[in-house]
Amino acid sequence: MTRGDQRERDRQRAQARRPAAKGRDDGLTPEQRRERDAKALQEKAARKAAQAAGGACAKGGKNTGKK
Template sequence: MTRGNQRERDRERAQARKPPAGKGKIDDLTPEQRRERDKKALEEKAAKKAAQVVAGGGVAVDNKNKSTTVKK
């Protein structure tokens, strides 16, 4: 009851599914630096959306919840 080359084939398949080393997103940031970067990006996004609401007549659409709110 030997498995033949099944183990070797499974290793090859697992290696093929694994992403190549060095091709991932590496930013060399500490978790604290990453949080600061993300916080800044979210604040900029919120400010941009607020500016669009003011310029667009005061209607904000929440795409995530599919609801519409009117700011007065």
């Protein structure tokens, strides 16, 4: 046991480096969280559908017409 309090200091340093737990500190109820997540998914799907409908040629960029 020659390390003394080195282990304790290492634990403290490791804990300080760990990111703070984000978890459920947003103050929302589960129902509110579900609504927020559903809205975000709907917006994401709408953006993806708009991109697919409007930018079919611009997606890959491989069809340049050169041979």
